[in-house]
Amino acid sequence: MDIVVDSLTYTYPGQAQPALKDISLSIQSGELCCLIGANGAGKSTLCCAIAGFVPHFYKGEMYGSVTVGGLDTVQSSIGNLARRVGIVFQNPFDQITGATLTVFAEVAFGLENLGIPRDETMRRVENALRKVNLWDLRTRSPLELSGGQQQRLAIASVLAMDPPIIVLDEATSQLDPAGTREIWQIIAMLHASGKTLLVAEHKMEYVARHASKVVLLYKGGIAACGSPRDVFGKADIAAFGVRRPRFMELMSGLAREGLWQGEMPLTLEDAASALKKVAQS
Amino acid sequence: MPSGDDVTMGRATLYVHRDSAIHRLNPLTKGVFFCCVVVVAFTAPSVGTVLSLLGAVVVAAVVAKVLRNLATLVLKSAFLIVFLIFVVQGLFYPGSKAALWRIGPVTVWREGLNFAVFTSARLITIIAATVLFILTTKAEDLVSEMMAHGLSRKLGYVVLMTMQIVPQMQARATAILDAQRSRGLETEGGLMKRFRAYVPIVGPLVVGSIISLETRSLAIEARGFSSPTRRVRVEEIPDSRGERISRWAAAALTALFVVWRFVSWISSSIH
Numbered sequence: 001m002d003i004v005v006d007s008l009t010y011t012y013p014g015q016a017q018p019a020l021k022d023i024s025l026s027i028q029s030g031e032l033c034c035l036i037g038a039n040g041a042g043k044s045t046l047c048c049a050i051a052g053f054v055p056h057f058y059k060g061e062m063y064g065s066v067t068v069g070g071l072d073t074v075q076s077s078i079g080n081l082a083r084r085v086g087i088v089f090q091n092p093f094d095q096i097t098g099a100t101l102t103v104f105a106e107v108a109f110g111l112e113n114l115g116i117p118r119d120e121t122m123r124r125v126e127n128a129l130r131k132v133n134l135w136d137l138r139t140r141s142p143l144e145l146s147g148g149q150q151q152r153l154a155i156a157s158v159l160a161m162d163p164p165i166i167v168l169d170e171a172t173s174q175l176d177p178a179g180t181r182e183i184w185q186i187i188a189m190l191h192a193s194g195k196t197l198l199v200a201e202h203k204m205e206y207v208a209r210h211a212s213k214v215v216l217l218y219k220g221g222i223a224a225c226g227s228p229r230d231v232f233g234k235a236d237i238a239a240f241g242v243r244r245p246r247f248m249e250l251m252s253g254l255a256r257e258g259l260w261q262g263e264m265p266l267t268l269e270d271a272a273s274a275l276k277k278v279a280q281s
Numbered sequence: 282m283p284s285g286d287d288v289t290m291g292r293a294t295l296y297v298h299r300d301s302a303i304h305r306l307n308p309l310t311k312g313v314f315f316c317c318v319v320v321v322a323f324t325a326p327s328v329g330t331v332l333s334l335l336g337a338v339v340v341a342a343v344v345a346k347v348l349r350n351l352a353t354l355v356l357k358s359a360f361l362i363v364f365l366i367f368v369v370q371g372l373f374y375p376g377s378k379a380a381l382w383r384i385g386p387v388t389v390w391r392e393g394l395n396f397a398v399f400t401s402a403r404l405i406t407i408i409a410a411t412v413l414f415i416l417t418t419k420a421e422d423l424v425s426e427m428m429a430h431g432l433s434r435k436l437g438y439v440v441l442m443t444m445q446i447v448p449q450m451q452a453r454a455t456a457i458l459d460a461q462r463s464r465g466l467e468t469e470g471g472l473m474k475r476f477r478a479y480v481p482i483v484g485p486l487v488v489g490s491i492i493s494l495e496t497r498s499l500a501i502e503a504r505g506f507s508s509p510t511r512r513v514r515v516e517e518i519p520d521s522r523g524e525r526i527s528r529w530a531a532a533a534l535t536a537l538f539v540v541w542r543f544v545s546w547i548s549s550s551i552h
Contacts, residue, residue: 053499079508087503094496097504099441101421108515110504115513122515157504 001084001164001196003027003050007064010045010054019045021220023064027198027213029164032191034207035200036231037217038241043200046217047169049073050198052081068165083114086158087167090174092150095157096142103129103145103153104138110161121160128160132186148179155186165196172203184210205245208232208266216240229264247271254278294444295354295415303345303413307520308423309430311414313528317535318410324542328399335406338413347416354412355405363401370397420444422518434512438501450490457485 005025011018020042027033035043048054052073055062066073068084089095100106107128111121129135132152137145142153151171158166168187172180184206191197191210201207207214207228214231216224218240224231231237232244244252247268254260260278265271298304303311318334325331342351374393382389421441428437461481462468468478 048499051503053502057499057502077507078502079505082503082505082508085503087499089496089500091493091496094493095500096497097501098446098497099421099438101419105516109501112512112514113505113508113510115508115510118513118515118517121513125515154500161504 001029001069002067003165003196003198004067005046005049005064006067008046008049008066009063010049011061012045012058013060015060017220018061019220020049023220023222025215025222025225027196029196030191030194031212032187032197032199032210033213033215034211034228035198035215035217036202036204036207036242037223040219041217041241042220043217044169045220047087047167047198047200050165051085051087051167052076052078053087082110082161082163084163085165085167086161086163087169088151088154088158088171090170092147092154092174095154096150101141102139103134103142106142106153107157107160110157114161124160124162125156128156131159131189132156133182146179148175148182151175151179151183152186155183159190165198166190167198169200170202171199172201172206180206204232204243205247205268208245208248216242228266233264250275294420295350295412296419297347297350297416299346299417301345301417303341303417305519306417307518307524308418308426309520310524310528311418312423313531315410315414317531319407320535321538322403322406322410324539325403326542326545328402331399331402331406335402335409338406338409342409342413342416345413345417347413350416351409351412354416355409358412359401359405359408363404366401366404367394367397370394370400422516425514425516426518426520428512429514434506438506442497446490449493450486453489454482454486457482457489 003026005023008020008023009018010020023042023046035046037043045054048058049062049066050068050073054060055074056078062074068081071081071084073081097106097109100109104125107125108121111124116124126135129138132155134149134152134156137149142150145153151174155166155168155171168183172183175183180203187197187199188210191212199207199211211228214224214226214228215222216231216234216237223240224234224237232248237244243249245268248264248271251260251264251271251274260274262274265274318338322331322334325334339348339351342348370393371389372387372393374390374396377390377392379391380388381391381394424432424437424440428434458468461478466478466481467474469475
């Protein structure tokens with residue numbers, strides 16, 4: 001299911017400056033698109049616009065349009081959009097509904113709201129919990145889980161609803177390295193299964209490794225858009241508040257010194273191979 | 282639908298998980314019986330009736346395997362007020378004539394003590410019924426059943442959320458207090474000093490809670506909370522025909538009892 005953002009400008013209520021300025025963007029079905037940029041660049045606002053929270057929840061002034069699978073988000077309700085777009089937020093704890101006693105019931109919450117038949121719900125919840133490796137904890141209270149487990153629970157809650165599009169708004173920002181790795185393994189698995197993913201992320205190593213498209217936001221506008229190699233290849237990327245992965249900095253340094261030439265590696269493993277060749281030569 | 286043995290952590294609830302016939306009753310059945318006990322205890326003509334009700338509550342607590350929890354909570358919540366009832370009514374009951382004991386200038390009146398026994402029995406019965414209901418009923422199940430019988434989804438959610446938000450705000454307040462103390466905020470000392478110390482604690486607590494609630498409301502909206510579709514519950518709470526009949530019967534008998542008490546009161550007033 002495609003996402004098309006056309007000339008989107010949005011201003012929060014009471015704010016003088018728009019949070020998003022003339023954003024035009026197209027994300028194809030099955031793509032893993034990463035949003036990068038400094039804090040305040042507009043990543044979360046764009047995520048909320050695609051999920052329909054902008055303008056339905058936040059109100060404010062919106063110009064332009066966002067369509068999800070041909071459906072205009074302004075014309076649709078958040079409830080209807082929930083069937084197409086699932087969203088996972090930064091803070092794992094705040095996403096727990098507070099209305100359920102077990103991990104199983106927490107994942108079932110959304111399906112119950114959508115009126116999915118009981119047997120179907122049971123099956124979907126089990127599948128979702130197995131995908132995020134939480135099935136063994138299904139009888140535990142959501143409040144007893146660690147931050148990483150709670151974030152996986154939030155993802156399972158979205159997966160159970162089976163939306164074709166999943167938005168993750170800095171879902172790893174409050175997690176330790178192990179928790180971050182687990183979430184990105186799930187993101188990679190979802191990408192491989194054909195889901196359309198929009199991921200706002202600060203951890204550039206994961207963006208470079210997994211993204212099929214990268215959008216660099218700066219002060220509410222798009223500063224660059226393209227493949228990870230295109231965007232991270234921008235010489236002035238640091239001026240937009242983003243740092244490249246360290247191995248890319250190293251390879252760029254070697255290239256500047258004339259010690260290495262070639263296509264910029266996107267993973268640490270590829271960088272290690274390139275370095276090995278440099279050392280051998 | 283799996284359910285854990287200890288799943289009330291972090292919630293403002295007194296529910297005690299046991300495998301008992303009382304726990305297995307539909308929450309609405311327990312709710313109706315609880316209301317009937319309260320109404321009958323209020324309108325009962327004699328202390329004997331009230332004590333019979335209390336006996337029934339105690340038997341139910343034994344069946345539910347929560348007698349110790351019940352006794353502890355009832356003692357804690359009723360002791361002081363029962364003590365005050367006995368002191369005030371025993372010594373100052375208006376129109377008393379029969380003195381039971383005289384200790385110096387203090388007289389304990391028989392009528393006052395009788396009234397205190399009756400009032401205390403009523404109070405203890407009502408508290409015991411309330412505590413038994415809370416100890417044996419998951420609030421989630423009760424609200425879920427009430428939503429299935431017409432309670433609005435939003436109101437039901439607010440009730441459940443409130444139970445969770447109290448411990449959450451306590452934990453958040455403790456974290457903020459520790460953080461502010463580590464930066465040199467003095468929270469000990471005179472009244473004014475303590476009052477001033479609360480300003481930098483309440484601010485972050487309120488703002489943090491509002492942000493947290495905003496994220497939560499977005500999260501539940503994204504999970505179809507406002508969907509116009511009728512909610513289909515995964516967990517089936519049993520509600521047998523026998524239970525439904527017993528609910529109606531208890532409510533009808535209680536209504537008849539109240540009418541009988543009202544008619545008795547009217548006729549005694551006329552004569």
